[in-house]
Amino acid sequence: MALSVQDPSVPMQVDQNDNSLAAGDEMQNGGLSQAKSIIQSSERLQDDLRLIGLKIKQHEDNLKLLNSQKNKLEESILDMRVILGKYHSSSAPRTENEDYSDLEGEQKVIENILKHEKSAARIICQLSHDISHASHSKLNKDVLGIVATLGKVDDENLSKLLAEYLGLETMLAIVCKTFEGVKALETFDKDGVIDKSAGLHGLAASLGKPLDARFLVICLENLRPYAGDFIADDPQKRLDLLKPRLPNGECPPGFLGFAVNMINVDSSNLFYVIVGGYGLRETLFYSLFSRLQVYRTRADMVSALPCISEGAVSLDGGIIRSNGIFSLGSREEVDVRFPKPSSMPDVPQSHIQAEKQIKEMNMKKENLQEDIKREEALLNKARFNFGSKKQEYVMFIAQSSSSYTTQHQLPVTRDRLTPR
Numbered sequence: 001m002a003l004s005v006q007d008p009s010v011p012m013q014v015d016q017n018d019n020s021l022a023a024g025d026e027m028q029n030g031g032l033s034q035a036k037s038i039i040q041s042s043e044r045l046q047d048d049l050r051l052i053g054l055k056i057k058q059h060e061d062n063l064k065l066l067n068s069q070k071n072k073l074e075e076s077i078l079d080m081r082v083i084l085g086k087y088h089s090s091s092a093p094r095t096e097n098e099d100y101s102d103l104e105g106e107q108k109v110i111e112n113i114l115k116h117e118k119s120a121a122r123i124i125c126q127l128s129h130d131i132s133h134a135s136h137s138k139l140n141k142d143v144l145g146i147v148a149t150l151g152k153v154d155d156e157n158l159s160k161l162l163a164e165y166l167g168l169e170t171m172l173a174i175v176c177k178t179f180e181g182v183k184a185l186e187t188f189d190k191d192g193v194i195d196k197s198a199g200l201h202g203l204a205a206s207l208g209k210p211l212d213a214r215f216l217v218i219c220l221e222n223l224r225p226y227a228g229d230f231i232a233d234d235p236q237k238r239l240d241l242l243k244p245r246l247p248n249g250e251c252p253p254g255f256l257g258f259a260v261n262m263i264n265v266d267s268s269n270l271f272y273v274i275v276g277g278y279g280l281r282e283t284l285f286y287s288l289f290s291r292l293q294v295y296r297t298r299a300d301m302v303s304a305l306p307c308i309s310e311g312a313v314s315l316d317g318g319i320i321r322s323n324g325i326f327s328l329g330s331r332e333e334v335d336v337r338f339p340k341p342s343s344m345p346d347v348p349q350s351h352i353q354a355e356k357q358i359k360e361m362n363m364k365k366e367n368l369q370e371d372i373k374r375e376e377a378l379l380n381k382a383r384f385n386f387g388s389k390k391q392e393y394v395m396f397i398a399q400s401s402s403s404y405t406t407q408h409q410l411p412v413t414r415d416r417l418t419p420r
Contacts, residue, residue, distance in 0.1 A: 038400045045393040052386045059379035066375060070368045077361050105339040109148055112335045113172065120185075120215035121146045121172040123204050142181025144273070147173045147218070147288070150280055151263040152341040158294070161313050162259060163337035166288060171336045173216035175284060177274050182219050218284065220274045226282035236261075237270045237281055241291060244307035252307060254300025259292040259313065260285050264341040272359035275367075 113125050124146060144150060148171045153159040163171050176182050185200045196205060204211045229240040238261040243251050256262075260281065269280040291310040295301040298318035301308070305320075312320045319327035 041396065042393075042400075045389065045396060048389050049386065049393060052382055052389060055382045056379065056386060059375050059382055063372065063375045063379065066368055066372045070365060070372070073361050073365045073368065077358055077365070106149075109336065109339045113146060113148065115335070116172065117209055118211070118213055119172050120174055120200055120204075120211055120217075121148075123200055123207065123209065123211070124174055125149075126207065127203065142176050142178055142184065144175045144177060144220075144269070144280075147171050147175060147284070148336045148338060150175060150269065151265055151285060151338050153262060153264065153338040154341060155315075156340065157315055158262060159338045159340075160331075160334070161315065161317065161319075162262075162289075163334040164332050165259075165292070165311075165313055165319055168334050168336060169216055170288065171334060173218050175218045175220065177219075178221045179219050182217050185217060218287070220278075220280075220283045223283050223287045225276070225278045226286040235267075236264060237279060239282065239286065244293060244304060246304070246307055252295070252300065252304035254296040254314075255304065256294045256296060256315075259289040259294055262294060263289075263338070267355045268359070270359075271356040272363045275363065277360070277363075 110125055113119070113121050116122055124143060128145070147166070148163070153162065174185070176185070187195045187198045189195055194201060196202065196210070201211050226239055231238045231240050239258070241258050241261070244255060246252055263281065263285050265280050265285070271277065271279050273279050274283065293301075293304070293308060293310075293312040295304065295312060295314040295318070297316050298314045301312050301314045301318050301320065304312070308320060309323050311322050312318075317331045321327060
């Protein structure tokens with residue numbers, strides 16, 4: 001059989017229809033691949049939207065629960081306040097002399113504070129008694145008061161002695177619950193200079209009494225609270241401190257007690273003044289006095305030196321600041337001292353317990369309000385993310401659809417347009 005040999009000089013004839021089919025198959029495979037990629041990306045965006053939607057639902061449920069708990073707490077607090085209000089209104093009235101004496105003592109302390117015209121304590125006292133400045137909520141909310149106004153002492157001589165031991169600067173110190181309250185009292189510009197138009201300085205300027213001197217501020221949440229036990233069934237929640245003992249094991253003669261337990265604290269400040277359930281005695285007054293011992297005379301105090309480690313005072317004017325540090329010389333009169341406690345009859349234990357519960361519930365309410373603020377912030381962020389992700393999804397679908405249509409249309413050949 002004769003073989004047919006093609007002349008190599010003659011170009012090989014290729015069927016154009018085969019080339020078109022091959023190109024079409026290649027484009028079809030590429031189109032399928034891109035379509036698959038688009039679908040996968042679309043599913044990922046849909047999953048992201050679904051997850052963000054679930055977060056939004058979770059935050060909305062949390063907010064609903066927190067607001068429900070807060071409303072129940074407010075109702076319980078209101079009910080208990082009504083009960084306490086009935087008790088106080090039905091209590092036996094004090095005599096005119098007793099009422100005048102108590103008010104005179106407390107009012108005298110305020111008057112003496114107001115005499116210190118250049119002090120920050122004076123501004124705080126004016127704020128607490130002046131309704132026109134009640135709008136300064138940041139200061140009023142966190143400031144508990146001045147050291148001298150937060151405790152009472154039965155014995156006037158002891159009150160003078162403790163005021164001298166602490167010193168005027170400490171007696172006039174401002175007491176805040178949190179460090180946020182401290183920051184609200186004084187702000188600074190970018191160069192570290194005090195902004196005299198803001199905080200307590202701004203209020204002082206508005207009253208015509210600018211603050212130029214330093215002043216002490218005590219932040220309760222930054223103090224190290226007393227960590228021991230309390231005297232059982234004591235309505236004043238006094239600290240169960242070990243009494244001093246001489247080397248022979250006996251309690252020193254003339255020992256009257258610890259200064260921190262000789263301060264009377266209002267029932268409203270005995271419990272839950274700050275987070276953790278701590279009151280003023282185990283925070284403020286324990287920080288100021290620690291285990292300061294009180295003796296009847298100097299002679300008693302000196303004889304007890306072997307068991308005095310954190311200072312002592314005597315009712316006749318003796319002061320030991322700490323182990324080995326003595327205050328000698330004449331007594332120094334400090335005009336700002338602790339007032340005497342009210343002569344009202346003792347409040348029943350049930351009502352003290354009710355006030356404790358109110359303080360506890362108020363603390364829980366404040367915590368709930370903080371939680372609500374956090375949840376609201378998280379919800380707003382989730383909603384913002386959902387909106388951004390939705391916009392991204394819509395744009396992706398639009399761009400993908402346009403790109404796919406443009407890039408993957410099969411070319412139309414001349415042969416297909418030519419009728420056969």
